[in-house]
Amino acid sequence: DAGVTQSPTHLIKTRGQQVTLRCSPKSGHDTVSWYQQALGQGPQFIFQYYEEEERQRGNFPDRFSGHQFPNYSSELNVNALLLGDSALYLCASSLTGTSGVGEQFFGPGTRLTVL
């Protein structure tokens, strides 16, 4: 049973560019949440996708957008990159039940460096 996968592992971009990160959830999971983790900080919630819709969003600008596909995989897009966007981007997979989102399992992350 494959766990959560993310691609690419590392990425180097320059200011102003755009980036797309990808995530495939665990088999049987239907919900994908994206987090940004700066060095020395806990993960910060960006948004969550369920049934191909953005269900919840954190305090991130509209430069951050996403998508969920019918097979539950998801993309995170960041436009007009800033130096401050340099971070580890984490995708977490879970199953939404009657009591809400269950345990979340993280992928290996994408390390984004903006120069």
Added chain:
Amino acid sequence: QKEVEQNSGPLSVPEGAIASLNCTYSDRGSQSFFWYRQYSGKSPELIMSIYSNGDKEDGRFTAQLNKASQYVSLLIRDSQPSDSATYLCAVNAVFSGGYNKLIFGAGTRLAVHP
């Protein structure tokens, strides 16, 4: 603002000792609580979930929850050098409309020395 607070550490314990990690949270409506372990340069790994007041044990790990005091802790018995990592406390905060999301603390760095 829903918040999760942890002591950043480092918490240094000798090999074989009990490591005690603490976390407080602000949202009284939270019902689900999680501990993640994160090695340097890696992603967080879920090690414990707890939903009811009291203790929950899994191997060398014990999670403790006190909703009245809004307090969650993680005990690691017989600490090993391989337990050296950052431990993240996460709380499932509930928002209007029934939506919920994980809010993380900044993590406590644990160092187990031989």
